[in-house]
Amino acid sequence: MAARLIDGKALAQSIRDQIAKDVAELHARSGIRPGLAAILVGEDPASNLYVKHKEKACHEAGIYVDDHRLSSATTQAELLALIEKVNADPKVHGILVQLPLPKQIDSKVVLEAVLPHKDADGFHPYNVGRLVEGMALFTPCTPKGIIKMIESTGEAIEGKRAVVLGRSNIVGKPTALLLMHRNATVTVCHSKTKDLAARCREAEILVVAIGKPKFVTGDMVREGAVVVDVGVNRLEDGKLVGDVEFGPVSERAGWISPVPGGVGPMTIAMLLENTFESAKRSAGIA
Numbered sequence: 352m353a354a355r356l357i358d359g360k361a362l363a364q365s366i367r368d369q370i371a372k373d374v375a376e377l378h379a380r381s382g383i384r385p386g387l388a389a390i391l392v393g394e395d396p397a398s399n400l401y402v403k404h405k406e407k408a409c410h411e412a413g414i415y416v417d418d419h420r421l422s423s424a425t426t427q428a429e430l431l432a433l434i435e436k437v438n439a440d441p442k443v444h445g446i447l448v449q450l451p452l453p454k455q456i457d458s459k460v461v462l463e464a465v466l467p468h469k470d471a472d473g474f475h476p477y478n479v480g481r482l483v484e485g486m487a488l489f490t491p492c493t494p495k496g497i498i499k500m501i502e503s504t505g506e507a508i509e510g511k512r513a514v515v516l517g518r519s520n521i522v523g524k525p526t527a528l529l530l531m532h533r534n535a536t537v538t539v540c541h542s543k544t545k546d547l548a549a550r551c552r553e554a555e556i557l558v559v560a561i562g563k564p565k566f567v568t569g570d571m572v573r574e575g576a577v578v579v580d581v582g583v584n585r586l587e588d589g590k591l592v593g594d595v596e597f598g599p600v601s602e603r604a605g606w607i608s609p610v611p612g613g614v615g616p617m618t619i620a621m622l623l624e625n626t627f628e629s630a631k632r633s634a635g636i637a
């Protein structure tokens with residue numbers, strides 16, 4: 352069976368086009384322009400590129416960007432002072448602190464300093480708690496995008512056997528929760544999981560987020576499965592690959608997302624959506 356492609360790039364573009372229209376309408380109706388404060392600490396090239404893409408997407412959607420580039424020597428106190436400033440800025444409805452932060456800064460302290468109602472990434476413990484309860488104020492961008500990609504296939508989630516490979520706080524755990532809320536039966540696998548290949552083969556929906564190039568091979572995938580590859584790995588030759596061996600897995604899967612052009616663009620689209628929804632909430636519009 353040759354898998355059909357889950358085209359995250361095209362899906363993200365259609366969402367961004369709709370957000371641009373909605374932003375223009377909100378501005379015309381209420382005078383409010385959604386705003387995102389983007390904070391990047393240090394010169395990590397990958398983080399720099401991610402923030403650049405996020406800011407470009409905001410500009411194209413008519414979202415105001417409050418851009419902050421800080422040196423890698425920034426202290427935790429300096430970063431917290433900046434967060435206090437953007438927390439208080441009425442033009443800012445969402446705050447993005449690009450991770451990872453330099454080692455002198457405790458990212459937990461920083462993420463907790465972001466006001467929960469401006470926490471566009473959904474990483475504040477308040478929002479994590481609401482997510483567990485199924486009442487998320489902000490759903491983390493990558494997991495939210497993954498669910499939209501699965502939904503875009505038209506395959507039901509309810510009642511399906513879903514396996515999430517990876518249990519990070521930003522991808523694996525929230526994705527497992529979102530699948531559970533949609534009535535999938537969810538198994539979460541990690542580096543200590545025994546008989547991982549057998550667990551993966553049980554999956555009708557397989558989400559892979561471990562950061563190991565081409566880790567999931569064709570024989571680990573159930574015939575007809577929906578496979579979402581979250582991994583982003585740069586090979587020595589500069590090529591970008593996912594955690595899934597695309598060719599052999601697409602021979603067996605029913606649906607598969609590519610890298611690049613899969614989850615990455617959806618993560619950006621969801622950041623715009625979260626910022627827009629936050630701006631609407633601040634205007635008292637549901």
Ligand code: NAP
Nearest residue numbers: 493517518519522541542560561562581582583614615618
């Ligand atoms: P992370 O925090 O490093 O977590 C990796 C997870 O994978 C951990 O739970 C780890 O298990 C598990 N793992 C590692 N090696 C394994 C193995 N050999 N077998 C089974 N499980 C294994 O990573 P992350 O932040 O979730 O990111 C995962 C990948 O997604 C990375 O490639 C990252 O770049 C990518 N990503 C992409 C986007 C996007 O927008 N496209 C967004 C976020 C992340 P333990 O818990 O037992 O250590």
